[in-house]
Amino acid sequence: MKKIVLIFLTLLLVNLNSSAFAQEDIRALHLTWSEDTKSTQTITWQMHEFNPNIRVEYGEIGLPADFSKKVMADIEPFSDETGVKHIYHVTLQGLKSNKEYFYRIVDGDTKIKEANFKMGKNLDSCDFLVFGDSQSYNYKVWGETLKAAYAQNPNAEFFVNVGDLVDNGQRISEWENWFLNGKDIMMHLPIVPVVGNHETYTPQKGIFSMPKYFTSQFVLPQNGPEKLKEQVYSFDYANVHFVVLDTQFGEERSFVPDSLERQIEWLKKDLAETDKKWRVVFMHRAPYHNRVDKGFDQTIKFVPIFEEFNVDVVFTAHDHVCARTPAMRAGLLTDDGVIYATTGRSGTKVYQTVIKKEWNSTFLNPLDEPTYSMISVNEKKFTVKVLSQSGKLIDKWDIDKF
Numbered sequence: 001m002k003k004i005v006l007i008f009l010t011l012l013l014v015n016l017n018s019s020a021f022a023q024e025d026i027r028a029l030h031l032t033w034s035e036d037t038k039s040t041q042t043i044t045w046q047m048h049e050f051n052p053n054i055r056v057e058y059g060e061i062g063l064p065a066d067f068s069k070k071v072m073a074d075i076e077p078f079s080d081e082t083g084v085k086h087i088y089h090v091t092l093q094g095l096k097s098n099k100e101y102f103y104r105i106v107d108g109d110t111k112i113k114e115a116n117f118k119m120g121k122n123l124d125s126c127d128f129l130v131f132g133d134s135q136s137y138n139y140k141v142w143g144e145t146l147k148a149a150y151a152q153n154p155n156a157e158f159f160v161n162v163g164d165l166v167d168n169g170q171r172i173s174e175w176e177n178w179f180l181n182g183k184d185i186m187m188h189l190p191i192v193p194v195v196g197n198h199e200t201y202t203p204q205k206g207i208f209s210m211p212k213y214f215t216s217q218f219v220l221p222q223n224g225p226e227k228l229k230e231q232v233y234s235f236d237y238a239n240v241h242f243v244v245l246d247t248q249f250g251e252e253r254s255f256v257p258d259s260l261e262r263q264i265e266w267l268k269k270d271l272a273e274t275d276k277k278w279r280v281v282f283m284h285r286a287p288y289h290n291r292v293d294k295g296f297d298q299t300i301k302f303v304p305i306f307e308e309f310n311v312d313v314v315f316t317a318h319d320h321v322c323a324r325t326p327a328m329r330a331g332l333l334t335d336d337g338v339i340y341a342t343t344g345r346s347g348t349k350v351y352q353t354v355i356k357k358e359w360n361s362t363f364l365n366p367l368d369e370p371t372y373s374m375i376s377v378n379e380k381k382f383t384v385k386v387l388s389q390s391g392k393l394i395d396k397w398d399i400d401k402f
């Protein structure tokens with residue numbers, strides 16, 4: 001009898017081990033765009049195992065379920081300091097504006113995970129959230145900022161994180177916590193991530209790396225300059241052309257010594273080719289910053305290009321303050337210049353030594369609670385609201401364009 005029970009238990013264990021993956025095996029599930037934002041959606045997640053049978057089924061919500069729509073996942077190995085895991089990603093094609101879709105990750109006959117997302121509402125307007133520096137000693141705070149911001153602004157169509165997502169970019173536990181605390185939002189709301197200096201840090205103090213964990217984990221547009229792909233990219237969403245730059249010229253010097261020159265050349269071409277009404281740049285470091293002991297940041301070399309190609313707003317981070325300039329051109333105030341807005345902090349880290357500078361029209365150092373920005377763009381107006389995690393309005397400004 002004992003022998004029969006043992007055989008039964010053994011068979012049960014073998015069956016459990018060989019059955020489909022549990023939901024817990026899906027990690028860091030999130031949405032990005034790597035292709036056209038009007039008709040595609042990229043879905044990415046991580047699993048320890050390599051399983052070539054994993055696929056994504058999807059369909060429009062409200063229509064009869066059609067499971068003929070399926071995409072096999074692309075799988076790429078990802079080595080971190082703890083070993084090898086696998087990045088799975090698919091890009092759904094042929095999606096329609098203003099529709100909601102479900103997607104489900106499937107292994108054989110077993111559904112592992114299901115979620116949904118919405119495509120952009122229309123081509124003339126958009127709403128999105130912007131977060132600065134989520135680097136934290138406790139990423140629960142970052143998750144709470146993200147959840148609060150989306151709860152307060154459920155019309156947001158995506159969110160941007162303007163760099164220093166984590167405190168040490170080559171330490172996987174930080175990324176695990178970053179994704180884990182944001183997972184309830186990130187599986188529904190696309191992320192536009194920007195590289196910060198901390199994404200180049202390694203566990204060895206003073207030793208920098210290219211931001212490998214960042215570029216491995218996010219699937220992003222490949223239209224940036226050589227050697228900087230996925231750290232530098234651009235895309236269109238509704239009536240806005242968005243550009244993401246990499247300001248880690250110092251940290252990445254030994255890998256890409258001409259990073260600034262490469263980006264300047266690429267940026268001129270990129271901005272010359274767009275016909276979008278609004279042009280918005282995201283980059284981590286600010287030309288008009290808030291540090292006490294510093295001249296202009298090297299990013300000042302981008303400024304003439306922003307001005308030549310009529311960029312409307314440059315969103316930055318790094319100083320952990322909510323600050324902005326008036327519209328500026330050649331260092332002077334003007335009605336149709338570029339506005340530089342620094343986007344506060346969404347995690348735990350604060351600075352005591354940052355100050356209001358002569359170029360700031362507004363300034364707040366958010367020592368008491370994290371902050372974020374909500375942006376609404378339509379054909380005539382670009383509106384920015386800066387809010388605290390608890391929903392308190394810190395600043396509101398807009399740009400009119402006819």
Ligand SMILES: [Fe+2]
Nearest residue numbers: 164196197318
């Ligand atoms: Fe930074």
